[in-house]
Amino acid sequence: MRGSWAALLAGCVALGCAPRAVRVGSKNFTEGVILGEVAARACATGGATTEHRRQLGGTAVLWRALRAGEIDVYPEYTGTLAAELLRGVDARDLAGMRRALAREGVAMSAPLGFNNTYALGVPEPLAAARGLRTLGDLRGHPGLALGLSHEFLDRADGWPGLRARYGLPQRDVRGMDHDLAYRALSAGAIQVTDLYTTDAEIAWHHLRVLADDRAYFPEYSAVLLYRADLARRAPGCVRALESLGGSLDAATMIDLNDRVKRRRRTESAVAAAWLEEHRGLRTAVAAEGRAARVWLRTREHIAMVLASLLAAVLCAVPLGVAAARRPRLGALVLGAAGVLQTVPSLALLVLLIPVLGIGAAPAVAALFLYSLLPIVQNTVAGLRGIAPSLRESAEALGLPPSARLRLVELPLALPSILAGVKTAAVINVGTATLGAMVGAGGYGQPILRGIRLDSTATIMEGALPAAALALLTQALFALIERAAVPRPLRGGR
Amino acid sequence: MSDLPAASLAGVTKRYGDEVALGPIDLDVPANRTTVLLGPSGCGKSTLLRLLNGLIAPDAGAVRVLGAAVTPASVEGLRRRVGYVIQEGGLFPHLTARGNVTLLARWLRRPPAEVDARVVELAALARLPTALLDRHPGELSGGQRQRVALMRALMLDPEMLLLDEPLGALDPMVRAELQRDLRGVFRALGKTVVLVTHDLREARHFGDLVVLLRDGRVAQQGTLAMLEGAPADGFVRDFLGAQTDPPAGP
Numbered sequence: 001m002r003g004s005w006a007a008l009l010a011g012c013v014a015l016g017c018a019p020r021a022v023r024v025g026s027k028n029f030t031e032g033v034i035l036g037e038v039a040a041r042a043c044a045t046g047g048a049t050t051e052h053r054r055q056l057g058g059t060a061v062l063w064r065a066l067r068a069g070e071i072d073v074y075p076e077y078t079g080t081l082a083a084e085l086l087r088g089v090d091a092r093d094l095a096g097m098r099r100a101l102a103r104e105g106v107a108m109s110a111p112l113g114f115n116n117t118y119a120l121g122v123p124e125p126l127a128a129a130r131g132l133r134t135l136g137d138l139r140g141h142p143g144l145a146l147g148l149s150h151e152f153l154d155r156a157d158g159w160p161g162l163r164a165r166y167g168l169p170q171r172d173v174r175g176m177d178h179d180l181a182y183r184a185l186s187a188g189a190i191q192v193t194d195l196y197t198t199d200a201e202i203a204w205h206h207l208r209v210l211a212d213d214r215a216y217f218p219e220y221s222a223v224l225l226y227r228a229d230l231a232r233r234a235p236g237c238v239r240a241l242e243s244l245g246g247s248l249d250a251a252t253m254i255d256l257n258d259r260v261k262r263r264r265r266t267e268s269a270v271a272a273a274w275l276e277e278h279r280g281l282r283t284a285v286a287a288e289g290r291a292a293r294v295w296l297r298t299r300e301h302i303a304m305v306l307a308s309l310l311a312a313v314l315c316a317v318p319l320g321v322a323a324a325r326r327p328r329l330g331a332l333v334l335g336a337a338g339v340l341q342t343v344p345s346l347a348l349l350v351l352l353i354p355v356l357g358i359g360a361a362p363a364v365a366a367l368f369l370y371s372l373l374p375i376v377q378n379t380v381a382g383l384r385g386i387a388p389s390l391r392e393s394a395e396a397l398g399l400p401p402s403a404r405l406r407l408v409e410l411p412l413a414l415p416s417i418l419a420g421v422k423t424a425a426v427i428n429v430g431t432a433t434l435g436a437m438v439g440a441g442g443y444g445q446p447i448l449r450g451i452r453l454d455s456t457a458t459i460m461e462g463a464l465p466a467a468a469l470a471l472l473t474q475a476l477f478a479l480i481e482r483a484a485v486p487r488p489l490r491g492g493r
Numbered sequence: 494m495s496d497l498p499a500a501s502l503a504g505v506t507k508r509y510g511d512e513v514a515l516g517p518i519d520l521d522v523p524a525n526r527t528t529v530l531l532g533p534s535g536c537g538k539s540t541l542l543r544l545l546n547g548l549i550a551p552d553a554g555a556v557r558v559l560g561a562a563v564t565p566a567s568v569e570g571l572r573r574r575v576g577y578v579i580q581e582g583g584l585f586p587h588l589t590a591r592g593n594v595t596l597l598a599r600w601l602r603r604p605p606a607e608v609d610a611r612v613v614e615l616a617a618l619a620r621l622p623t624a625l626l627d628r629h630p631g632e633l634s635g636g637q638r639q640r641v642a643l644m645r646a647l648m649l650d651p652e653m654l655l656l657d658e659p660l661g662a663l664d665p666m667v668r669a670e671l672q673r674d675l676r677g678v679f680r681a682l683g684k685t686v687v688l689v690t691h692d693l694r695e696a697r698h699f700g701d702l703v704v705l706l707r708d709g710r711v712a713q714q715g716t717l718a719m720l721e722g723a724p725a726d727g728f729v730r731d732f733l734g735a736q737t738d739p740p741a742g743p
Contacts, residue, residue, distance in 0.1 A: 393583030396546055397597045397645075398572030407596060411587045486587045488629040 021049040022234050025062050025071035025358075028055040028437065030267070030452055031116065031198060034256050035075035037271035039224050041283040042244055043073065045275075046236030054267070055448050056358060057437035059084055060350055065439075067104055070357040072227050072234075073241065077116060079220035081108075091219040102228065107238075109224040110245025114253045116198045117220040118152065120162075121207035126191055134211040135166050138192070142169040147181040147190035157218065158194075165216045197250050200257035209250075222248070247278065261453055290461070293446075298465060300360070300441035305428045305469075308364045312371030313421060319372070320379025320417075321405065330380055337373035345370070345431055349438045363435030363442075370431060371424035378420025382413025415485050422477040429470045433462065443469075497560070499524040499653055499685035500545055505554030507540050507709075515540045515709040516554065527679050527686040529700035531693070533732070537709040538689045542655050545687065546575050559652055573597065576646025576654040580661045582638040584630040590641045591626040598648055615644040618681070620674050636667040643678070653685040660695065672698055693733065705729060 022043050026036025033054050040052040053071060056062055063085055065071045082091035086100040094111070101108050122132050122144075130141055138144065152158040153175045162168065170192075176184065181193040182205055195202065197209055224241050231238045252274075259270045268285050275281040323330030343351075345366060352362035386409060394408040410417075436444030443462035450459030481490065498521035506516035515537035522528050522545075530538040543549045544556050547568035556563040558571055584593050591612060598608045616623050619640040630638055639659055646654060659675070660668045676699060679686050688699055696703050697717055704714040712732075713725040724730040 389579060389581060389583045390585060392548060393577075393579065393585070396548060396572060396577040396579075396583075398569050399597060399600060400569060403600055407600065408585055412585070414587075486629065488586050488631040 021051050022073065022230065022237050023071045024050060024052045025056050025065055025074040025439070026052065026054050027059065027062055027074070028057055028448055028452060030200075030260050031253065031257055032075055033267045033452075034260060034271055035112070035222060035224075037267045038244070038248075038275060039073050039075060039241060041271055041275055042240040042279070042281065043234070043237040044283060045281045046234065046238070046240035048234040048237040050237070053358065053439040055436065055445070055452065056439045057346070057350075061353060061358070061438060064350070064353045065358045066106060066225060066227065068354055068357060069227065070353070070359075072230050073237075074225055075112075075222060076225045077220040077222055078111070079117065079218045081223075083218075091221075101225070105228045107226050107228045107231070109226065109241050111221040111223050112244055113222075113246045113248045114198055114250040115219055115221050116196055116250075116253070117212075117217040118158070119195055119197045119209045119212065119217065120146075120192050121195045121202060121205075121209050122192050123185060124206045124208050127208035127210075132208065132210060134213045135162070135168075135216070136213060137210065138168055138170070139166065142171070144170055144192055145172040145174070145190040146170055146192045147174050147176045147184050148194045149178045149181065150175040152194040162216055165214055198253040198257060200254060200261040203254050203258045204262055222253075244279075252278075264453075264455070294461060294465060297441060297443050297445055297462065298469075300435075300445075301429075301432055301443050301466070301469065304360060304363050304367060304432045304435055304440060304442055305425065305473075307360075308367035308428055308432075309371055309421070309425050311364075311368045312375055312424060315368075316372045316375035316420075317379050317417065320376045321383065321410075323376060324380045324383035333376060334373075334380070337376050340369045341373045343369075345434050346437060349434060353438065358439040360435070360440045362438050363432065363440035367428045367432060367435075371428060374423040374427070375417070375420040378416045378423075379413065382416030383409055385416065386412050411486075412489070415481070415489050418477065418481055418485065422474070425473045425477065426470050429466060429473055433466055497524065498522055500556070500558045500687075502541070502544065502551075503555045503557075505544065505551045505556060507537075507544065507549065508552050513709055515544070516551075518554075518710055520704065520711060520714075522685065522687055523702060524685050525683050526701040527688060527699050528702045528704060529696040530687065530689045530704050530706060531696045531700075532691065532706035532712070534691060536706040538691075538706050539657055540709075541706070542657050542687060542689050545655055546572050546577055573601075573649055574651050574653065576648075576651040578639070578642045578646045578654070578656045578659045580658045582630070582642035584638055584642060584645070586630050589627050589629055590621075590633065590637075590644075593630070593641060594626075594644045594648055596645075601649075611648065612644070615647055618647070618678055619644050634667070635663050636671050639663065639671060640674075643675070647682075651684070653687070654679075654682075656686070656688045658689055658691075660690075675699070705732065707732075 024036050024040040024043065026032045036052050036054055040050045044050045056065065059080055062071070062074045062076070066074055078091045078094070078097065081097060082089050086097060089096050089100050094108075098108055120135060120138075126132070131137065132141070148159055153173070159173065174190070181190065182201055184190045185193055185205060195207070195209070201207070202209060224244070226238065226241060256270050256274060259265045260267055272283045272285045275283060319333050323333045348366045348369065349362055352365050356362040356365055390408065390412065394404040399407065432442050433444035433447055435442050436448050443466040446458050446462035450456065450462065500522040502518055502520045504516075505518050507514045518541070530541060532538050540549070544551055544563075545558055547563045559574055561567050561571060563571060585596070588596065594612055594615065595608050598611070612626065613623065616626065621637060621640040621644065625633060625637060630641070633641065642659075660671060663671065672695065679699070690696055700717060702714065703717050703720060705712045705720060707728050713720050713729050720729060721733055724733065
C-alpha cells in the first residue's frame, strides 16, 4: 500500500498537482502593500507556503492577475469593485457583490473593518474649540476657509454634491495641491481639507475627520479578494484570511500607514508587529541590508535586459536581412515594428498579462518587442548602405549568397547593427524599471516604493544604479565595437 | 585562328528598361591574348564585360565562357575561373590587403601554407611590397589598391582576367607605372585578358586585339594598326583621330 501511495504522490508531483505557494498581490500604494503583507503573513500561519508580490501596479493589473490565477489573493475596496470591476452592483450590497464575484471564480472576505473613503478633516484644536464632529456641523461656521484637491473640487460626487447634501454655506473654497493643503492647514491659511479616511497625514497633522452622518461618500470598505479554488487548495489560509474580518478599524489603519510613511518602518515589520500584538500570530521578518537588496534588484534588472536583448538580436537581425533584400517585406516589417514602438509601455505590460502572467515574462516580452525596431532598422540601413561596387566585387569573386552575407555584407553593416543593439540596450535599461509594475522586480521596485513613500533616498536606490547601468552599457558597447569592428569601419576615424 | 575562343557572345542583346545597352552582338574573345574593349562612355563595353562573368544576364542570345554556357547554375564555378578587377578596386574595407586577396581561397578551405605561398608569389608579380599586406585598403594609395585588386583576381590562378577601367581613377604618374607593370604581368602569364577602356593610348599599350564599340554594337575589330589603316567608317576614323595628339604647331 505504502509503495502505491508513494507512486501516486510522485506521479502527482510530476503532473504539477502538488500544492503550489499561495501568491498574494498588492497594488502600488502603501496601504495596499501593508494589507498584502498582513494577508500573506496571516495565510502563512494557516499552514500555506506564501509569497507576496508587492506593488504590482494598479487595479487592472491585480484584477487580471487574480482571474488568470497568477495571484490568489489581493486587497481591494468595495467602492472600486462597484465602480470599476463589477459595474451596476452597489458598493454597500455585499451579498450582491459576492454573487457577481462568484461568477468570475472569485471570493470576497469579510470586510476588514475600515472604510477608506473621502472625508473632510479639521485641525483637532480648532475642531474641539468649535465643537465640530460631523460634516453637518460645518453649517454653523460659514467663515471657515476650505482648501480642496482639484479632483475633489471638480467631481460631481465630490464637493458640489457634498455642499448640496449638507447645505454647506462656505464661500472661501480653493483648489490646491494635496501636499500644499496640509501646509496651508499648518499655516492657518485654510481650516478644512479633503482627505482619505486612513491617510497617515491624519495622525501626523493631528486632524479630526468629520463623520459623514448622511452617508454621502461612497463606501470603500477594505476586503480581501481571493480565488474561489483557494478554499480547496489552502483551507487553512482561507480560514486565516476570513478571521481578519472586522479586526482593522480606521484608527489602526491610519497608525499602520503612519508607521511606514513617517517612521520609515518596512511594511513587513509593521504587518508582523500588528499581527503579533493584536492577533497573537508570530511571523518572521527577514532582515535585509541595502547592499543585498540592491544586488538582488541588479540581478533581476540585468536578467530582464539581457534576455530581451538576446532574443531581439536573434530575431531582428535575420528580419533586417530579409527586409533589406525584399523592399516590400521590409516596409511591412519596419511598419509593424514601428507600430509596436508606439504602444505605451504600461499598456503593453497590462495587455501581456493574460498571455504571459505576471513577473519577468511579460516584462521581458515587452522589452523584446521594443528592441525590435532599432535593431531591424539599423540592420536594414547598414546593409542598404553598402556600396554597389563592393556587393558586386563579392559576387564576382564567386562566393555564394550565404557566404557573401556572412563574410562581406554583415561585417560591413556591423557598425550600424551594433549601434542599433546599443540603442535597444540603453532603452531597455530604462524601460525595464517599469517591469516592477507587473512583479518583475528590478530597479523599478525601489523607485515605485520611493515614489509611494515620498522618499528620495529610496527612489535613488533604484534610479542611481539604473543610470549607472545605462552608462555601463554604453561603455560596454564601446568595448564590443572596438573588439568586433575592424579599425577602418569604426566611426570617428 | 585555330584555337577555340575563350569566350563568345552569339546574338546577345541587353536592355535596361526600353534602352538597348548592348547588341545585337556577336563576338569571339581569343584565348591567351589581350583583348581591349574600346569606345566612348555608354557604348556598352562595361555591360559586355559584366555579361562575361554573369553579373548580368542577356535578354537574348547566348554567352559562353571557357567552354560553358553562363547560366545561374554554372556562374559561381565560372567566376572562380575568371578574375575580375574594377575601377576603384572594389576592395573590402573591413579586411586587410591579405584578407582581401585570400578571402575566397580561405572560404574554399585551401591549405593555409599553399595560400601564404601564393600571396608572396602574387605580391612579387604585382610588385606590391609585402609589408603592405597587413594594411587595410584605406591605408593604401590608389595604385597600391589596384595592385591588391589584381592579386585578388589572380589568387586562384584563373584562366581568364576581366578588367573594367583598372587605371581609370589613378593620377598620370601612377597610371604610367602601373600600366607598364600590368602589361608585364599579362605577358608573363599569357592568359586570356579582356580590358575595358575609353583611352586610345591605353588600348595601344595593351591590346593585341581591339574591339571598338559604338552604341552597343561592334564598330570595327582587329589590331589597332588595321583600324587606323582602314577605318570601317567615319565614326572609327573620328574616334581614333580625336584621341591622336594634335600635330605640333609651327
